[in-house]
Amino acid sequence: MIEIPEAFVIANQIDETLASKKVEKVEVPAKPNKYSFYFGNPSEYWRLLNGAVFSSARALGGMVEISFESRRLVLSDGAVITFHDKDGTPESKSQLTITFGDGTSLTVRIQLYGGIWCFNEGEFNNKYYLAAQEKPSPLVDQFNEAYFLRILDFAGAGKHSLKSFLATEQRIPGLGNGTLQDIAWTSGLHPKIKIESLSDEERGRLFSSIRSVMKKMAMRGGRDSEKDFFGNRGGYTTIMGKGTYGKPCPRCGALIERQDYLGGKIYFCSGCQKK
Numbered sequence: 571m572i573e574i575p576e577a578f579v580i581a582n583q584i585d586e587t588l589a590s591k592k593v594e595k596v597e598v599p600a601k602p603n604k605y606s607f608y609f610g611n612p613s614e615y616w617r618l619l620n621g622a623v624f625s626s627a628r629a630l631g632g633m634v635e636i637s638f639e640s641r642r643l644v645l646s647d648g649a650v651i652t653f654h655d656k657d658g659t660p661e662s663k664s665q666l667t668i669t670f671g672d673g674t675s676l677t678v679r680i681q682l683y684g685g686i687w688c689f690n691e692g693e694f695n696n697k698y699y700l701a702a703q704e705k706p707s708p709l710v711d712q713f714n715e716a717y718f719l720r721i722l723d724f725a726g727a728g729k730h731s732l733k734s735f736l737a738t739e740q741r742i743p744g745l746g747n748g749t750l751q752d753i754a755w756t757s758g759l760h761p762k763i764k765i766e767s768l769s770d771e772e773r774g775r776l777f778s779s780i781r782s783v784m785k786k787m788a789m790r791g792g793r794d795s796e797k798d799f800f801g802n803r804g805g806y807t808t809i810m811g812k813g814t815y816g817k818p819c820p821r822c823g824a825l826i827e828r829q830d831y832l833g834g835k836i837y838f839c840s841g842c843q844k845k
């Protein structure tokens with residue numbers, strides 16, 4: 571699933587690719603996948619979008635927001651957004667296909683589950699969408715150490731583990747179980763370590779790891795486990811994940827382990843990540 575770095579990359583690619591394109595056709599399947607969550611009636615989306623011209627795209631946490639004049643199309647993590655050339659093969663499992671006047675198109679497929687939300691600006695009050703607009707992304711300078719220590723400072727934070735603090739409750743929208751693994755490894759902290767046990771130095775290290783890992787992932791075009799707008803894998807080589815499980819940790823050589831934890835797998839090194 572895409573998270574902050576991939577949403578950033580895809581939004582930039584959309585911005586460059588769709589400039590001045592006009593929507594000519596909008597299609598949704600007669601029987602949408604039951605894990606595709608639409609806002610309102612998807613069979614009405616063509617009324618909203620037809621004839622509208624692409625304005626801009628931006629990342630909001632792990633979501634991508636595409637503006638067509640006053641209309642918005644917001645795609646949550648779980649949505650696979652792909653561009654197709656005029657002669658491209660149609661995407662058979664697309665849950666939303668937008669064809670432009672020049673014959674190119676954009677499709678949205680759903681991986682596990684995801685939101686496809688189309689609306690007139692201002693009409694959508696989804697809490698994830700609003701939170702992602704209010705809270706700064708670790709990719710921007712507003713996400714500084716003072717800000718991070720403030721979110722770390724709410725009552726009860728201490729009882730959370732690193733994973734539960736960072737990757738649940740939208741404290742940092744778009745930071746999920748995927749990017750979490752390399753952030754934890756980079757900081758030398760285990761995903762299960764309790765926030766209350768962190769020293770000031772470790773809090774600082776955690777903050778700088780969030781910033782540096784997210785930036786590296788974004789600068790390299792996203793993680794290699796995810797695809798961009800053109801269907802290409804990202805150039806960031808994931809350190810802790812499915813592909814490296816059981817292999818030696820690049821820092822200390824101990825074997826990388828895996829466990830089910832809080833609704834997802836965590837990958838870690840017991841040799842150099844403090845628990």
Ligand SMILES: [Zn+2]
Nearest residue numbers: 819822839842
């Ligand atoms: Zn290690």
